[in-house]
Amino acid sequence: MDVEALADLKAYLEEEIEKRKEELERFKRFLGLVDELLMQESFKTAAEVVESTGKKEEGEEAFQIVSKNGVLLGEMTITKNAISIKPNPEIEFNVKTPPFASFFLGKVLSGMLRADEELVKKKMIDEKNIIKFKVKAPNDILQEIVIRNYGDEKRVDEIKNTIRWTLEKIYQQAQ
Numbered sequence: 001m002d003v004e005a006l007a008d009l010k011a012y013l014e015e016e017i018e019k020r021k022e023e024l025e026r027f028k029r030f031l032g033l034v035d036e037l038l039m040q041e042s043f044k045t046a047a048e049v050v051e052s053t054g055k056k057e058e059g060e061e062a063f064q065i066v067s068k069n070g071v072l073l074g075e076m077t078i079t080k081n082a083i084s085i086k087p088n089p090e091i092e093f094n095v096k097t098p099p100f101a102s103f104f105l106g107k108v109l110s111g112m113l114r115a116d117e118e119l120v121k122k123k124m125i126d127e128k129n130i131i132k133f134k135v136k137a138p139n140d141i142l143q144e145i146v147i148r149n150y151g152d153e154k155r156v157d158e159i160k161n162t163i164r165w166t167l168e169k170i171y172q173q174a175q
Contacts, residue, residue, distance in 0.1 A: 030066065065164050073167040078156060085145040085163055093142040095135060097170045100142070104166040109133050109147070112155060131155075 065074040065085070074087035087093045095101060109131070116130040129149050136143040145163075150156060 063160065065160075065167060067164070067168045067171065071168075071171065073164065073171060076160060076163065081148060083145075083147040083150050083156070083159060085147075087142050087144075087167060091171060092174070093167060093170050094174075095137045095140050095142050097173055099166055099169055104162055105133075105135070108158065108162045112151070116149075116151075 059080050061078045063076045063078075064072060065076055067073055071091075072088050073091065074085060077084045077086075093100070112131045113133075116125065119125040120127050120130060131150055132148045134146045136145070147159065150159065
């Protein structure tokens with residue numbers, strides 16, 4: 001192997017590790033803030049809430065989706081096969097309110113779908129591995145989003161960030 005390529009790879013891996021460390025610290029700070037807010041409101045801590053939701057399947061991760069102001073917007077559960085996003089049932093998120101359809105569905109998820117379709121054309125992935133998503137919204141009120149074949153961690157991060165931003169914008173418009 002080329003020494004320069006190995007050095008580049010090493011630098012890249014070190015950079016990615018550092019980013020992950022920073023991200024983990026940020027998540028820990030956010031979780032601390034959420035716990036603090038929940039205790040102030042006489043609720044259970046976030047750890048107790050997650051614990052009381054029942055046994056998680058192996059490899060399952062659950063995250064609370066929290067606005068910058070500490071409002072619980074929903075929960076995201078990630079398994080190896082799917083991502084499930086369930087909004088806070090105490091808040092009505094209308095799927096017709098921008099930026100849900102235009103941005104989250106139209107740009108983010110549909111963009112991932114188009115990218116996967118291109119990879120299928122280039123025979124880089126199998127057609128059965130294309131991202132699929134389903135929105136459950138009786139009477140236009142968001143109940144759940146299920147995303148299958150979501151891909152890699154980069155996509156998971158993009159989905160996490162964009163759904164939080166999207167739900168926060170819808171929540172702000174409803175206030």
